[in-house]
Amino acid sequence: MRTFGNLFIGINSSIRKYEERTAINIESQPLQQYEQRIENILWGMGPFATQYISFSEKIYLILSAGINLEQGNGEFISDALDLTNGLNQNISKRSVRDIHVTTGFDLGIGYLITQSIGVNLSIQTISYQRQSIRTGPQRFEEIAPPSLSLFIDSSSNQVTNFMSRPIFHVGLFFALGTWRY
Numbered sequence: 001m002r003t004f005g006n007l008f009i010g011i012n013s014s015i016r017k018y019e020e021r022t023a024i025n026i027e028s029q030p031l032q033q034y035e036q037r038i039e040n041i042l043w044g045m046g047p048f049a050t051q052y053i054s055f056s057e058k059i060y061l062i063l064s065a066g067i068n069l070e071q072g073n074g075e076f077i078s079d080a081l082d083l084t085n086g087l088n089q090n091i092s093k094r095s096v097r098d099i100h101v102t103t104g105f106d107l108g109i110g111y112l113i114t115q116s117i118g119v120n121l122s123i124q125t126i127s128y129q130r131q132s133i134r135t136g137p138q139r140f141e142e143i144a145p146p147s148l149s150l151f152i153d154s155s156s157n158q159v160t161n162f163m164s165r166p167i168f169h170v171g172l173f174f175a176l177g178t179w180r181y
Contacts, residue, residue: 007051008173014044014068033081034091038133040074040098052110060110062120070100076135094135102129106169116175124167129158 017040024034048066055061078092108122132155 006053007049009047009049011045012048012066012068014070015041016044016070017041035079035081037077037079038074038096038098039077040072040096042070042072042098042100044068044070044100058112060112060118062106062108062110062122064106064108064122065104066106067101067103070098070102072098074098096133096135099132100129102127104128104167108169110173118173120169120171120173122169123162124169126159126161127165127167129160131156131158 019037019039021035021037024036046066046068048064050062050064053061053063074096076092076094076096080089080091082089104124104127106122106124108120110118110120112118134154
């Protein structure tokens, strides 16, 4: 009996950092450019199911599906760039709370180092993500124009594939025991 059977069901944990930037130009201020960005670190966990298909004693094809709930507290920052002198000024900083629910399907390959430890590399072939984001109160007196002094409270849904947004996973897997039916 092999240490790794065909199907594993478990709970994963994740940590990820991301940054989103948006450039804003206001017609009444042609020599001023604004940029808003979100910087965040998300912590998450969720259930997964992974099917291992053996190619040889040590190499496996991996098919995996899972759901992940991630959340984090980061910053929503607005900057102003004066195009005449190149000076960049931070004009607004707010806290941001971010919640993501993601489900996806991965395809990968695994290699057994020993009978109970292996490494894997996979790519997320397709995923669905729901994001909810909300900004908190300002951190200091804002000097932003009213059109930039916005609170964000939004939700979005997104379906992606490996061509539009490639996501790779690298990991270790451990056999903690075997089940008998």
